[in-house]
Amino acid sequence: xxxxxxxxxxxxxPLISILLxxxxxxxxxxxxxxxxxxALKLMVEGALGSTYGWGYTLYYAxxxxxxxxxxxxxxxARLFNIxxxxxxxxxxxxxxxxxxxxxWPHWTVALLGASLMAAAFGAAWAAIPAxxxxxxxxxxxxxxxxxxxxxxxxxNYLLIGALKVPGSMEPATATFPPATHLPSFQDMFNFGETxxxxxxxANVTFFVAVGACIALWAxxxxxxxxxxxRSFGHSxxxxxxxxxxxxxxIMVTMLISGGLAGMMAINNVQGExxxxxxxxxxxxxxxxxxxxxxxxxxxxxxxxxxLLFGFLYQGGAELALxxxxxxxxxxxxxxxxILFTGALDNMVRMPLERLFLTMRRAKQ
Amino acid sequence: xxxxxxxxELKGISKAFGxxxxxxxxxxxxxxxxxxxxxxENGAGKSTLMSILYGFYKADKGEIFIAxxxxxxxxxQAAIAAGIGMVFQHFKLVENFTVLENIILGAEDSGLLxxxxxxxxxxxxxxxxxxxxxxDPDAVIEDVGVGMQQRVEIxxxxxxxxxxxILDEPTGVLxxxxxxxxxxxxxxxxxxGKTIILITHKLREIMDITDTVSVxxxxxxxxxxxxxxxxPAELAELMVGRKVLxxxxxxxxxxxxxxxxxxxxxxxxAKGVHRVKGVSFDVHAGEILGIAGVAGNGQSxxxxxxxxxxxxxxxxxxxxxxxxxxxxxxxxxxxxARGIAHVPEDRQxxxxxxxxxxWENTAFGYHNDARYQRSKLFMDNQAILKDTEDKMARFDVRxxxxxxxxxxxxxxxQQKIVLAREIERNPDLLLIGQPTRGVDIGAIEFxxxxxxxxxxxxxxxxLVSVELEEILSLSDRIAVMFDGKMMGERMPQETNExxxxxxxxxxxxxxxxxxxxxxxxxxxxxxxxxxxxx
Numbered sequence: 008x009x010x011x012x013x014x015x016x017x018x019x020x021p022l023i024s025i026l027l028x029x030x031x032x033x034x035x036x037x038x039x040x041x042x043x044x045x046a047l048k049l050m051v052e053g054a055l056g057s058t059y060g061w062g063y064t065l066y067y068a069x070x071x072x073x074x075x076x077x078x079x080x081x082x083x084a085r086l087f088n089i090x091x092x093x094x095x096x097x098x099x100x101x102x103x104x105x106x107x108x109x110x111w112p113h114w115t116v117a118l119l120g121a122s123l124m125a126a127a128f129g130a131a132w133a134a135i136p137a138x139x140x141x142x143x144x145x146x147x148x149x150x151x152x153x154x155x156x157x158x159x160x161x162x163n164y165l166l167i168g169a170l171k172v173p174g175s176m177e178p179a180t181a182t183f184p185p186a187t188h189l190p191s192f193q194d195m196f197n198f199g200e201t202x203x204x205x206x207x208x209a210n211v212t213f214f215v216a217v218g219a220c221i222a223l224w225a226x227x228x229x230x231x232x233x234x235x236x237r238s239f240g241h242s243x244x245x246x247x248x249x250x251x252x253x254x255x256x257i258m259v260t261m262l263i264s265g266g267l268a269g270m271m272a273i274n275n276v277q278g279e280x281x282x283x284x285x286x287x288x289x290x291x292x293x294x295x296x297x298x299x300x301x302x303x304x305x306x307x308x309x310x311x312x313x314l315l316f317g318f319l320y321q322g323g324a325e326l327a328l329x330x331x332x333x334x335x336x337x338x339x340x341x342x343x344x345i346l347f348t349g350a351l352d353n354m355v356r357m358p359l360e361r362l363f364l365t366m367r368r369a370k371q
Numbered sequence: 372x373x374x375x376x377x378x379x380e381l382k383g384i385s386k387a388f389g390x391x392x393x394x395x396x397x398x399x400x401x402x403x404x405x406x407x408x409x410x411x412e413n414g415a416g417k418s419t420l421m422s423i424l425y426g427f428y429k430a431d432k433g434e435i436f437i438a439x440x441x442x443x444x445x446x447x448q449a450a451i452a453a454g455i456g457m458v459f460q461h462f463k464l465v466e467n468f469t470v471l472e473n474i475i476l477g478a479e480d481s482g483l484l485x486x487x488x489x490x491x492x493x494x495x496x497x498x499x500x501x502x503x504x505x506x507d508p509d510a511v512i513e514d515v516g517v518g519m520q521q522r523v524e525i526x527x528x529x530x531x532x533x534x535x536x537i538l539d540e541p542t543g544v545l546x547x548x549x550x551x552x553x554x555x556x557x558x559x560x561x562x563x564g565k566t567i568i569l570i571t572h573k574l575r576e577i578m579d580i581t582d583t584v585s586v587x588x589x590x591x592x593x594x595x596x597x598x599x600x601x602x603p604a605e606l607a608e609l610m611v612g613r614k615v616l617x618x619x620x621x622x623x624x625x626x627x628x629x630x631x632x633x634x635x636x637x638x639x640x641a642k643g644v645h646r647v648k649g650v651s652f653d654v655h656a657g658e659i660l661g662i663a664g665v666a667g668n669g670q671s672x673x674x675x676x677x678x679x680x681x682x683x684x685x686x687x688x689x690x691x692x693x694x695x696x697x698x699x700x701x702x703x704x705x706x707x708a709r710g711i712a713h714v715p716e717d718r719q720x721x722x723x724x725x726x727x728x729x730w731e732n733t734a735f736g737y738h739n740d741a742r743y744q745r746s747k748l749f750m751d752n753q754a755i756l757k758d759t760e761d762k763m764a765r766f767d768v769r770x771x772x773x774x775x776x777x778x779x780x781x782x783x784x785q786q787k788i789v790l791a792r793e794i795e796r797n798p799d800l801l802l803i804g805q806p807t808r809g810v811d812i813g814a815i816e817f818x819x820x821x822x823x824x825x826x827x828x829x830x831x832x833x834l835v836s837v838e839l840e841e842i843l844s845l846s847d848r849i850a851v852m853f854d855g856k857m858m859g860e861r862m863p864q865e866t867n868e869x870x871x872x873x874x875x876x877x878x879x880x881x882x883x884x885x886x887x888x889x890x891x892x893x894x895x896x897x898x899x900x901x902x903x904x905x
Contacts (some may be wrong), residue, residue: 229749234731234738241724247680248713248721249736250703364389 011363017308021301023355024347025315031347032340041332053325054318062192062207063324066279067291068317069209072216073271074295075302075309076223077129077264082304083227084260085240090136090151091268092292093158094129098269099276100162101128103170103283106183117187121277122215122270129269130262132158137261141254147261155292166285179284189278210278219267220306226263227306236260268292300349312348319344376439378403378535378566379424384433386419393419394430395590401583403438403534406557406567408577408598411587412610412811413782417570420587421537425457426450437535456528460540462520464512470523471495471508474530491530498529502559503552517665518549525556536560537568542576546665547839547872554580574603575840586610611813621823624847627656629691630800630831631677636685638672638855646672647683648855654800659822659832661846661863663839665875669855670835671716674804677833678713679706690799707736712793714786716804716835722789723777730759730773733792762791767817783814790818794825801825804835819845839868839875853877 033043054064074091081088088094101124111117136150166178189211192204227233239246239256246253275287294316301315302308323337347355377400386394393416401407411417422428424435426444435442437453444450450457464473471491480487492508499505504522512520521541528536538557542550557567557580569581577584578598585595586609594609607615631654638647647669654660664670675681679702687694689709695701706713715721723732734743734755742758745751759773766787768780777785786806793801806822807815822845826832836842842849843863851858851874858874873879 225749229752231738231744231750234734234750238724238727238735241726242720244717244720245722245724245735248678248703248715249738250679250705250707252702360389367390 011360015359015363017303017305020352020355020359021312021348023359024301024352025344027355028340028343028347031343035336035339035343036332039332039336041330046326046330046332049329050318050322050326053329054322058192058196058203059205059207060321060325062204062209063321064314064317065192065209065213066207066274066317067320068313069213069216069274069278070271070288070291071294071298071313071316072220072310073274074268074291075298075313076219076295076306077266077268078295078299079302079304079306079309080223080227080236080267081260081264082299083233083240084236084256085243086140086257086260086264087148088133088151088261088264088268089148089296090133090154090158090265090292091271091295092288092290093151093155094132094265094268095271095288095292096155096158096162097132098125098129098272099283099287100165101125101269102272102276103180103183106187106277107170107180110184111186114187114189118189118211118215118273118277121187121273125269125272126266127269129272130266132269133261133265134258137258137265140261141257159286162283163285166283170283177284180282182282183277187277188281189273191278208279210274212274212278215270215273217310219270220310223267224306232259268295297345297349300345300352315344316341375403377401377436378405378438379568380436380439381420381424382434382436384420384423384430384435386416386423386428386430388419392590394423397433397587397590397592399585399592399595401535401566401568403566404561404564405582406561406569406580408581408584409568409570409587410572410574410577410584410606410610412572413809414811415587415610416590417587418539419590421457421539421568421570424450425455425537451531451533454532454534455537456525456531456533456535457537458521458524458528458539458541460543462517462524464520464523466513467511469509469511470506470515470519470526473512473523474508474527476527478531494530495526498526501563502529502556504529504556516549517544517667518546518552521545521553522556533565535566535568537570539570540572541569542571542573543837544666546875547868548876550576574606577606578603588612607812611811613813615812615816619819619823619844621845622827624659624826625657625829626847627658627829629653630656630689631833632686632688632691633677634686634688636673636676636683636687638669638676638681638683640672640681646855647676649685650852650855650857652850652857652860654831654833656799656831657826657829658847659826659834659845661834661836661842661849662852663842663849663871663875664835664837664852666837668852668875670852671804672855673852674713674716674802674833674835677706677711677802678715679703679711703736704739707796710799712796712798712801714789714793714801714803714806716808718785718789723785725778726776728774728776729763729768729780729788730756732777732788733759733762733773735792737792737796762795763788765795766791766821781811781814782809783811783818786810786814786818790821794821798830800831800833802833802835805837806834807836807838807841839871842871843868851875 036043036046054060074095077091078088102121105121105124106117109120111120132154136147136154139145139150140147170180171178172181192207192209193202196203227237235251236256238249239251239253243253271291276283280287298309298312298316302312319341323340326332327334327337379401381397381399384394384397397420409417419428423430424444426446426449435444442453444453465476471488475487475491480490495508504526506519506522506526541553545553560567571577581598583595584598586593586606588610634651636647636650640646650673662670672681676683676696682701683696687696689711694709695705719725724735743751743755756773763771763773768784768787777788780788803822806818810818822832834845846863848860849863849866850860851871853875854877858879
């Protein structure tokens, strides 16, 4: 018997957590002498008040969906892939190589090819920590986080060396050829007179991300691999009893996880920047952890959480642009949301469970 | 009411965990200098009650009186101060400390250890003589057997001036001889005026040693009676709430062809400990081979090898064909394909995924079966659900709800879920470890019947159990394991608990000076690794 109805677990708890984070954020904004209500209005307007704002919100959300899914699938196998950042960096390298060195006839095939390369590079980057975990017992949290630094250093090395445009002072690759440019929302939702999403970076990758959510949902709850993966996540000893190979599950899960994190690059590298620059990932790998926690590792939960964090990112950028609220405070707000939805989950859960219990007792 | 106040009196104790009412209005009164048994099935609330008495939980309602004085037990320190000592089922000892160090742990006289140790050594000597609690004060805990570890736990309590001793399932890990030794100690303690509460699910122990007994069922105290005025059958009925058959009904076996042939099997675990040492035996169709032994003598590893999740050397032949013991086909899936089903010893860690629904657990291990697939890619969840409903009906699983998580079923019903899954696959060989551990008496009857029925269908069954009674009543042939070796085989009708108990302690012949003292000495001084990993 579950203590709480399911809706309370998946909707009510995150909602209360966000509310608490919002209240605390409001207090912080008050404390520095700004008006929290005005700030909230500005955030909502900036992120959701126009198709331009939506275009940014959805662009950020796309990044977070991929990294959030990457963390989620690993969570299901009780693996903590903290290396989404590095895997996304390597994914970017894969995209850049695919776009620069293969002459694609059309963006559709370019998208397919670049996706495969991104996933392959991300997966390969996750494969090494996975192998060390499966075979040597090296803790995956330690190895994946260290691989983030190696990835950053590797990209640095390549962007000031082999991949740099000769004669350029900038650590970046050349711009990708036009055939690889993905249609942005502006291109896709252009109805003659009225153009939506003008100037916003959201692009076709958003739909790929939504597709990934659906595919991952089916993988986790409808396939044998998902079944084995969840079994392993719940109980390694039981998985061994059932003849499920831990090595196989760790490897396969981390390859999928790394692949998903890598695929983020088709959004930010191929879709937006159209070239590979330093620090293209911008911390999205880490936000993915919060997204997965808040989304309860469920692909559709991840979708919603990614939208929320997209809103926070875009709204926060607006706030920094139009008010004297410093940029650092945006990070504080985001941190509060992460803190309440992720780390302090039990703080909300416990009293709520008790409430539901007394309600049920009263009914009886 | 007598002139002396009861050593312990609980009045109207209630405790709820979420929706579960673990203790409901429990009152109990234990007179000083008596042994009081508390018996009940798993989940009846015995341990919760004792945890309240020891200050681990706070009761929602109710009062505790110690020696007639109302006492507020807020934590274990308060319990110790009130003179209560507890010996847990799972010992709370520091493995790499010596006996002496463990005894003073938390009860040091000062910041300096040396005087404390010296005092403890003196007192230990006195206690050992007084109560037959002989231990080697300088032995390291991990090197001594479980029997001595338990004595250390008792000494810990006595060293803290405990007048009331609570023992939670104390004989679970002991050989019969060690259990007898323990009971002698308890009798000595009683004679000295100590009060003892013995929590157990074994009817025989209650009958043997207690003065009074309380029966718990579903969080309630259903009866408190004088032991001399009751019988095992009556207690069983009070525990379960209906009449139970305490004996297994079975016909003589019809032995068929050889199904399993194990030769010179050796297992070395991940830590490099040699667990199974050159074991050989056969199991035939239509036969139950019972392996007796104290927990931790290699039986678990034997099951793990045969079940496909532990590597081994030697040879195992199933239906006349060799089984892979180390290579790619030494996994559980390959074993199942060869007709070996396995009800593991620890169903909560191995046999089931506690967070999975019953229906997901029904496919566990057999999730690659064609009947559970909708297509190459997807599993057929509807088919699994349907299969689970059928199995639940046939095995009388309660509640018959396939969408309930495994952790929400009682121990007996969890075991039925595992049993249904393994038996209904129609295996040639069933490995079954501790079939009734943590299972309520009512379900034990059913599970034993299922095992015998499978044997009668001509299947081979390898039974591992630490419950001698279970081994004796179910097996058609009994093998005893000690320290990774087979100590010999006996026919159940030609042996008895005493002989098996000796074999379980590693002795093949009865030594001079009485068997039990010899066993106790053997365990106390040779130490050995009898109980390691238990």
